[in-house]
Amino acid sequence: MDRLEGKVVLVTGAARGLGEVVARIGVEQGAKVLLVDVNDERGTTVAASLGERASYVHLDVRDKADWDNAVAHAQSRFGHLDVLVNNAAILMAGALETFSLEDYREVIDVNQTGAFLGMQAVIPAMRAAGRGSIINVSSTDGVQGMGGVIAYGASKWALRGMTKIAAQELGPLNIRVNSVNPGGILTEMSKGISVPGVELNGDEVQLRWALNRFGKLDEVANVILFLA
Numbered sequence: 001m002d003r004l005e006g007k008v009v010l011v012t013g014a015a016r017g018l019g020e021v022v023a024r025i026g027v028e029q030g031a032k033v034l035l036v037d038v039n040d041e042r043g044t045t046v047a048a049s050l051g052e053r054a055s056y057v058h059l060d061v062r063d064k065a066d067w068d069n070a071v072a073h074a075q076s077r078f079g080h081l082d083v084l085v086n087n088a089a090i091l092m093a094g095a096l097e098t099f100s101l102e103d104y105r106e107v108i109d110v111n112q113t114g115a116f117l118g119m120q121a122v123i124p125a126m127r128a129a130g131r132g133s134i135i136n137v138s139s140t141d142g143v144q145g146m147g148g149v150i151a152y153g154a155s156k157w158a159l160r161g162m163t164k165i166a167a168q169e170l171g172p173l174n175i176r177v178n179s180v181n182p183g184g185i186l187t188e189m190s191k192g193i194s195v196p197g198v199e200l201n202g203d204e205v206q207l208r209w210a211l212n213r214f215g216k217l218d219e220v221a222n223v224i225l226f227l228a
Contacts, residue, residue, distance in 0.1 A: 005030035008078040009228060010070065012036050012061055012118065013088030015043035018137065018185065021217040022085055022224055027053045029225060032078045036070050037088070061088045061114025067121035074125070081125040083228040086115040086136045089155075096150045104151040111155035112162070119166055123175070132175035135227045136163045140183045156181075178227045185215045 009026050013019035014035035023033045027050045036059035037043040047056035057073045059066045074081045089111045092103050115136055126132030139156040141149055160179050167177035 002030035004225065004228060007031045007082045007228060008034070008074055008080055009083040009085065010034045010036065010074055010081060010122070011085045011087060012059065012114070014056075015039040015046060018182075018217050018220055019085070019087040020046055021221040022087065023047075023054065024050065025218065025221050026225055026228070027051070031083075031225075031228070034070065034074045034077070034081075036066075061086075061118060062109050064117055064121070067117050071121050071125050080129045081122060082129055082132055084118055084122045084132075084134045085224055085228070086118050086134065086159075087224075088114055089137065089152075091149070091152050093148050093152070094150075095148065099150055104154075107151035108155050108158075111152065112158045115159055116162065119162070119177070123170065123173070126170075126175050127173050130174060132170070132173070133228050134163075134166065134170070134175065134177045135224050136160075136177070136179040137224070138163070138179040138181045140181050143181050176227070180220065180223055180227070182215050182220045185217060185220065 004026060009031045011019050011023050011033060014023045015037035023035050026033045032053045035043050035047045035056045038060050040058050043056045047054045055077050057070050059070045071081060090107055092107055119134055136159050138159045141153045141156050145153050163177050163179040170177055
């Protein structure tokens with residue numbers, strides 16, 4: 001399938017989990033993909049396994065200089081940049097009453113500020129290309145909320161709102177901005193997370209979802225790449 005032939009895609013959090021699957025399927029569909037992450041060893045290995053259509057650079061989404069470097073790398077390696085997938089995120093769980101300010105700020109910095117910096121960084125490249133698609137990975141926790149994830153939920157609600165505002169601002173530049181809102185997916189990030197009053201691997205949380213099961217990474221990745 002060459003649905004993404006000619007497209008250059010930058011995927012954050014691409015060393016593992018959903019980001020890795022987005023990168024792999026993107027290459028399968030004809031895209032050239034820049035994988036970025038803070039896990040350099042794993043990210044380099046994944047990119048190497050994808051061949052000449054993929055490249056890896058270090059990027060801490062909280063660092064504006066890292067964003068500028070990644071965009072420049074995409075342009076120099078592949079000629080242009082068409083798609084940004086803001087996937088990188090962290091999840092910390094805990095009751096509102098005892099959740100620390102430091103942990104709250106860290107989640108917001110990665111999940112919300114990181115996406116802000118990413119959208120801001122790619123605008124000049126997408127303007128130059130004459131087109132663009134930004135896909136922000138939010139969550140059902142940014143639609144209906146769930147107890148025990150105050151910072152994560154706040155960041156995902158914010159990301160939905162940021163998406164709507166960015167879509168209105170960037171539409172005239174032929175840059176589309178969308179968010180996807182997956183339900184629960186069992187990844188390395190979510191395994192072992194304890195949410196007060198909820199067992200993540202149990203029936204209670206699955207009953208919140210229409211299909212009554214955890215989502216699969218390739219299902220979400222294909223939705224993201226459709227928007228690309």
